[in-house]
Amino acid sequence: MFVSSKIAILLSVVANYCYGYRILVVFPVPGKSHSILGEGYVRHLLAAGHEVTYITPVPMKEPPPRLRQVDVSENLKYLAVDEMFDIKQLMTKLDNIQEYMPFHKAMENMMYQTYQLPVLQRFINDPKERYDVAVVEWLYSELSAGFSTVFNCPYIWASSMIPHTAVLSLIDTHVNPAYSVDHLSFHYTTTFWDRLEHWRFITKLTYYRWSTRNEFDEKMKNVFGAATVKRGNRLPHFDDVRYNASLMLGNSHAVTGDRIALPENYKHIGGYHMKEVDEPLPKDLQKLMDESKNGVIYFSMGTMLKSSRIPDHIKRNLLNMFGELKQTVIWKLEQVIPDVPKNVHVTTWAPQQSILGHPNCILFITHGGLLSIMETLSAGVPIIGMPFYADQFLNSERAEARGFGMRIDFDENVAESLRVAIKEMVENPSYRQRVEELSPIFKNNIVTPGQQLSYWVEYVIKTKGAFHLRSPALQVSWYKTIHLDLALVLLLGVILCFKLCECLFRLVRKGESPKKKRS
Numbered sequence: 001m002f003v004s005s006k007i008a009i010l011l012s013v014v015a016n017y018c019y020g021y022r023i024l025v026v027f028p029v030p031g032k033s034h035s036i037l038g039e040g041y042v043r044h045l046l047a048a049g050h051e052v053t054y055i056t057p058v059p060m061k062e063p064p065p066r067l068r069q070v071d072v073s074e075n076l077k078y079l080a081v082d083e084m085f086d087i088k089q090l091m092t093k094l095d096n097i098q099e100y101m102p103f104h105k106a107m108e109n110m111m112y113q114t115y116q117l118p119v120l121q122r123f124i125n126d127p128k129e130r131y132d133v134a135v136v137e138w139l140y141s142e143l144s145a146g147f148s149t150v151f152n153c154p155y156i157w158a159s160s161m162i163p164h165t166a167v168l169s170l171i172d173t174h175v176n177p178a179y180s181v182d183h184l185s186f187h188y189t190t191t192f193w194d195r196l197e198h199w200r201f202i203t204k205l206t207y208y209r210w211s212t213r214n215e216f217d218e219k220m221k222n223v224f225g226a227a228t229v230k231r232g233n234r235l236p237h238f239d240d241v242r243y244n245a246s247l248m249l250g251n252s253h254a255v256t257g258d259r260i261a262l263p264e265n266y267k268h269i270g271g272y273h274m275k276e277v278d279e280p281l282p283k284d285l286q287k288l289m290d291e292s293k294n295g296v297i298y299f300s301m302g303t304m305l306k307s308s309r310i311p312d313h314i315k316r317n318l319l320n321m322f323g324e325l326k327q328t329v330i331w332k333l334e335q336v337i338p339d340v341p342k343n344v345h346v347t348t349w350a351p352q353q354s355i356l357g358h359p360n361c362i363l364f365i366t367h368g369g370l371l372s373i374m375e376t377l378s379a380g381v382p383i384i385g386m387p388f389y390a391d392q393f394l395n396s397e398r399a400e401a402r403g404f405g406m407r408i409d410f411d412e413n414v415a416e417s418l419r420v421a422i423k424e425m426v427e428n429p430s431y432r433q434r435v436e437e438l439s440p441i442f443k444n445n446i447v448t449p450g451q452q453l454s455y456w457v458e459y460v461i462k463t464k465g466a467f468h469l470r471s472p473a474l475q476v477s478w479y480k481t482i483h484l485d486l487a488l489v490l491l492l493g494v495i496l497c498f499k500l501c502e503c504l505f506r507l508v509r510k511g512e513s514p515k516k517k518r519s
Ligand SMILES: *[C@@H]1O[C@H](CO)[C@@H](O)[C@H](O)[C@H]1NC(C)=O
Pocket: 149, 153, 154, 155, 236, 240, 241, 244, 246, 464, 465
């Protein structure tokens, strides 16, 4: 008896150690930077001993043990990535690129179609699939919350940006436009017009979510309904599901963000996508960087924007300008290009984290994507930001405001403005000093971002949905959260007071005037 219970304990310990929890990670957006974020979750959760199923359009080539992948790469055809993020087009249509709705519609559409793919339907209809928790990426659509309904498990939002109103309103309430800037804003300021614009956006989003709630419910039932019912689970209204997340893990960090108040169930894990140790550089790059005594300038537009789509004459201007510098320039460009100046090294693939980490790297010219910003902060390299879409404008302007970067426009005259900016950045040491102050702050965390990630995912499972962390704001009507009822009552009170005073005044005057007549 005694021995057998010991064996049972031992067995359960071993079983726990071997299998951990069963975790579903859903990152359906067909784009390299989003797969980097998804793979970060997979890597850390596997390292913590769990079994992971990863729904992705960019499956890993050699999946490690305990990882299963559901390949939804067929969904590439549902999102015109190359068209959406085409540099040539983005250069000319700057007015409407920062609108929420086009992003939302494109992503919503893509996800809805992705979840109807036979490979995905087979997966969710398989009764053997069971999960303890689902981690789903939020990217302008909330449909993925439905996985929690199918598998009857808690879920966690993975947010890829700095906390902003569209995501925070899913777990708490809207941010305060008085001192926070929306992630799609062109400028990092809160002038009267910026605040008005922010309020307009919040009102529009609130109305949109409310007015389309039945349409979304329909969509959720179409893709997840049958599988949910088959498993004998309840099928709630979509609105009850999308506001039911246990936690939000944000690709953000106090030092990269705006220090706004956050609910208890928002956790920063920014930096988790990075390798703990820089991988060694390829031999030729290592040699090139070691020998660049005047420093290296690294130029990359990230993974979504194709630098090869920069108009040819601009590319030529850039190359000529780079050729006049005494520094070495490493340019990540997806094409072979003739007549490259001696100090310019064009490469189709670049291990970014390792290049930034080389002591000779003195400047990073970037599109201002958040992953690049974090990598540069970690390495302590100042930036020139040339934003194109989404949060890149804000990331670049924020770097400028924090003193470790400059923001310029990518337009016809980019080579000239870049020449001026590079001169300033190279000659003025303040940018470097500033980034060297911020870098240790970014890296000084209680535990690594990856350890925090797995801690919080496990926490949600162990506390059965972490209800004690959820914000009470979700239970409160929107007009109460902005104190509209109080303001109205106050206003009525003030009006009433005025009216009363007016009446009294009249009465007194009436009483007085006959007296005057008599005297
Ligand atoms: C909300 O989540 C909890 C667990 O996290 C679950 O028990 C509950 O059924 C969910 N409610 C809805 C409406 O999805």
